[in-house]
Amino acid sequence: MVIEAGRQTGFGHRIRLGMVGGGQGAFIGGVHRIAARLDDRYELVAGALSSEPARAKASARELGLAEERAYGSYEEMAKAEAARPDGIEAVSIVTPNHMHAPVARAFLKAGIHIICDKPLTTTLAEARDLAALVRESGRLFVVTHNYTGYPLVRQARALVASGALGTLRLVQVEYAQDWLTEKTEATGQKQAAWRTDPKQAGAGGALGDIGTHAYNLASFVTGLKLKELCAELTSFVEGRALDDDVQILLRFEGGAKGALWASQVAPGNENGLKLRVYGSKGGLEWAQENPNQLWFTPFGEPKRLLTRGGAGALSEAARVTRIPSGHPEGYLEGFATIYSEAADAIIAARGGAKPDPAVTYPTVEDGLAGMAFIEAAVASSKAGGRWTSL
């Protein structure tokens, strides 16, 4: 009961935010809106909430947007908002994957900061082009690899960086789900349908949807660069066009090894994202489903269970913690942290300053790395499981 819940206070006026996608029938749009709102850093003022104009406008009405800022298309929105003196400063892109790049280009050209869902694009080439455009634009580009917003993920990263684990040797990461155990996409379920459609999702199924999260998490915590991988992608459900299970061996620069498993056909798993890292001096283990605990195991000493905000909490974790330890924070809070760090960066950028390269939130470069990972994994698997360089 002793920590101040400080993040929600004193941030001056809110950042004007727009959204593309996320209208009626969508899932992740609502999550983005809660995340934006939670720390009171944003106000949603404009949207092109669906690719169908009528649905876009009805959705905007439900959210209480002003009639003239309820746009029928993202192109129209980018143009109109850029022209307004009170136009949006940032836009959230929460469409299916294949629309990320075109929408982002339109808003970057309009001088508007981007907050974009992952994976970045549907092809690596497109991702490279987009990253180049971002670098030129001087605009911020935040990719919502939201799991990096969990306080104990920050603590894990800080522990590794402090040398507490010694030289890293092993990275075991997995993300297991079960919701595609049966052919759900055949039932018309919308989330399943686009995620299993190569045109909308890109070349990776489980690989793109959750494998990239696992890969990003491992990279974020360890700071290791992946050198080569050997992948086995499988579509277990008959007639499914994309992989629903991914097994990958990993070789990192500097000699660390590891494995990544992502599956959507593992009954009994909901969002089983779990990371284990081992070095010459110690190990750590974190699992997303109970994110307020982190195991830290210095070699030769008793295992220690660190809690979010409890004894042993590092400043990197404490600064993104809202409430005392023992009161769980969850997925939405971690997501909100990405938004709030983006808000800090947007405010810093107002003076015309280039964004600070040291910021912690995931950027277009992380999104690009994710696409390189997808491309290499698909290539390796197609070649029968050949080790493939990134």
Added chain:
Amino acid sequence: MVIEAGRQTGFGHRIRLGMVGGGQGAFIGGVHRIAARLDDRYELVAGALSSEPARAKASARELGLAEERAYGSYEEMAKAEAARPDGIEAVSIVTPNHMHAPVARAFLKAGIHIICDKPLTTTLAEARDLAALVRESGRLFVVTHNYTGYPLVRQARALVASGALGTLRLVQVEYAQDWLTEKTEATGQKQAAWRTDPKQAGAGGALGDIGTHAYNLASFVTGLKLKELCAELTSFVEGRALDDDVQILLRFEGGAKGALWASQVAPGNENGLKLRVYGSKGGLEWAQENPNQLWFTPFGEPKRLLTRGGAGALSEAARVTRIPSGHPEGYLEGFATIYSEAADAIIAARGGAKPDPAVTYPTVEDGLAGMAFIEAAVASSKAGGRWTSL
């Protein structure tokens, strides 16, 4: 990934909310503000955020309140807001316990709905008077026994009500913390200071602060009425004026028995609120620190682990769930659920209708029951541990 995150959309305009208490240096005020904001049902527009006028105004400025609605006292605020056509519809009271009743009276008289922290008051007599006033007023009075907002607590209550546990026999509830293991109040730590001061906290220390939460949770889930109790209150830390540990035996109407343990001197426990209920046909177990899981154990069958939103989720849990199972929701989401249910009730009450007696959020009657529990426990303990009727 298949459940729609629906609660955040489509609620028309926001309810105008004021706040008393919760300024600089406070803890729970910030939690209430996030809770009010999370589902986009409220807009904070006025406040008397501290009993010191200067701090009250500085705190309001930080939160971006309009200058003329940054009040120096709650009396002034109640009067001024009642007079405005755009005055607040509801006020959150987040002061130390001894101020709950006077502030509530002022706003009730001004015709404003109340959302109030617990315990309700510092004495049972005062609680009775306040409850009587609420009943006359026709205003809503919500007590933030926030743990009842957790989806799986709702599921637990629904399971009991469905008869799945058979006739209830046993209620084992506990709330263990460790933050007062040493004499923290002597260090000037503000949260510790007022909670261990009978003038501000009332007759219960751990009893009032967390014992009432445990009692409320047990009552909410089981629906049982407590008949008698036998209490042992102890102040383990030398010179502490109020109890820091509470051991209570329970006899419920209808024959169920149980025990309640609340402690603030149990090293290794952060917010160890845990409930176990057993009946003639089955049992259940829920713990606040990992609130997205609920054990359900029908007698003679394998134990089942229910998850928030997973297989076996009941509608009572699903309707207060924002995101798919496997993505943890936490303390703030449960707190927000209380606020959002209050918002539903406030909107329903706009037509002049009396509040629906079937609403689930905790009311002044629950607050009153909590005060009766405190009074009986203190009396029992003072009498050397005599069984005492409520």
Added chain:
Amino acid sequence: MVIEAGRQTGFGHRIRLGMVGGGQGAFIGGVHRIAARLDDRYELVAGALSSEPARAKASARELGLAEERAYGSYEEMAKAEAARPDGIEAVSIVTPNHMHAPVARAFLKAGIHIICDKPLTTTLAEARDLAALVRESGRLFVVTHNYTGYPLVRQARALVASGALGTLRLVQVEYAQDWLTEKTEATGQKQAAWRTDPKQAGAGGALGDIGTHAYNLASFVTGLKLKELCAELTSFVEGRALDDDVQILLRFEGGAKGALWASQVAPGNENGLKLRVYGSKGGLEWAQENPNQLWFTPFGEPKRLLTRGGAGALSEAARVTRIPSGHPEGYLEGFATIYSEAADAIIAARGGAKPDPAVTYPTVEDGLAGMAFIEAAVASSKAGGRWTSL
């Protein structure tokens, strides 16, 4: 892989053991036999395995006992064995409770050491008489409060004794089962039948069967003496003559407090024996169902998970550990430790020496303390829940 499994080697010839009770249809007799055999310290050579002579002899045959040492009654056996040059040195008494005292008296009079199940007797008066006889006899009397044989229970005791927890404040102990949730004794199930029959079990049902284990464990680990208790015994199942649920508040000498809960009607619990101890400097927590882990929580430091034989293992635990950490030991191994420590004491006593008062295994005095606990709890409950001195 680094610890030597040493206890099983090099103990010279085996101790000659007899057994009373434990024939066909019994449960605990077989456990005692495995426990005696596990470390190769005993050889079972004689028995009066049932109160029915025919069944006693058939049972002996099954176990491969010599025909002339398969006795029809314990009186005959005590007499005959005392007369043999190769007679038994020790006898295991594994009858229902009401027979413990008469059998023990017979063998003590024959100069034979005793290993006896708990609770010691069916009344406190009988227990006092028996303890007096033991003291006079100079024979060893081991009571199989087997849970004290678990290595991490030894570690917990050593941690408390070392002062690592500071001044003890709280003892929360529980033993929850579910096997008597329904009226199993009415089905003719033998274990249920005698345990719910006051004539065979004594005045306590759940209290005697498992409450005494919980009480013994708490006493063993903390070293605290119980001063007063306040008990609520309930028979939830209609027509059951003895309690099936026990709720007790505890006051220890020196000011520590606590609670003990034992139940046989808590669905979902198998053998949920769990102990938590808290002091001014730290806490610990241990649970029987996963006995190879012990939480140690120094106040203000991260929680530590100690493992049997892992980092931080104390010599008190290591000396009763057979295999490396990570390879679980269980109930039978803990039980065997009691037997093997008894063997050490028996060998020491061969020289005529009085048994070492510092031995760790539970003795007749612990058995006596258990009977005093039962009697006080029954008296307290009968008086309507009055605090009662021991």
Added chain:
Amino acid sequence: MVIEAGRQTGFGHRIRLGMVGGGQGAFIGGVHRIAARLDDRYELVAGALSSEPARAKASARELGLAEERAYGSYEEMAKAEAARPDGIEAVSIVTPNHMHAPVARAFLKAGIHIICDKPLTTTLAEARDLAALVRESGRLFVVTHNYTGYPLVRQARALVASGALGTLRLVQVEYAQDWLTEKTEATGQKQAAWRTDPKQAGAGGALGDIGTHAYNLASFVTGLKLKELCAELTSFVEGRALDDDVQILLRFEGGAKGALWASQVAPGNENGLKLRVYGSKGGLEWAQENPNQLWFTPFGEPKRLLTRGGAGALSEAARVTRIPSGHPEGYLEGFATIYSEAADAIIAARGGAKPDPAVTYPTVEDGLAGMAFIEAAVASSKAGGRWTSL
């Protein structure tokens, strides 16, 4: 309290057992002796307990063996025991790996049944020869892949065989340890020294020591045949001659996929053997360190936690269970089950019958499969991580 502990009774006279290896300073020999003794099925009567004759005899003396059956060499022992009318019926081979085959050959030729530690030999060629010899000999050959003796491993196998998981898709198995995180073999620690020496251990380090256990467990539970693998073996500790970490991708006949990870350099892991199996209808998960629990997760239903002997226990588990659920059995009990099943088979073979091919304990064929697995993994890794057929 309701299950009879039956296995320990009524088995007639004990099987005469010899042992090769396992003298002073050894570890696993003691485990085998406890395992042999636990259910009272064997009597240890002869031994060549060390390759050094003096140590062999001193070790035998400690164990109480008769002087003339304390042999200085295994050759002498095989010859002498074969010639005795009361010679041993079976021999336990508990030497370092490179001695398994020569010792086994000597005793097979003497007509004596074999119980042998794993891995079977140090090369696949040697394993093939040995297996051929066993087939000719008509003698029993039990390989102590002891983890298959755990009751819930039997239950897992039975669940898979029953079709409860549907068509198998995924097998994720791992065995993580940390005891070789540093260069322990350089300190003279005997267990580390021989396990990291190719001459004594064979071509696999972690691969042979624990990877084979993981592989055997996965094969035992799923019944799947491995078709191809892709392996990455690493020696993280400088100067270590054998692998201390193993990452392997798996392709099974019929289309199932999976991964196997074995490591001895993962700080915080003791004996982290864990198996997860997923099929089209459900999943299961079991971990050796808390072996009395098994998760069974039918798709679309709540997760079920099965306990050893609790509700839902199948006969395959119940028949190898000694004590009621909630009282943990551990490593030694599982090991003893292999020994006791071997005893059943030995008794059956007395009549001259060939051993029943349906027996559950691991045989020379399992040992041979383990050697093929080692050889394929080493070849794959040496080829830079090429997919390799078995």
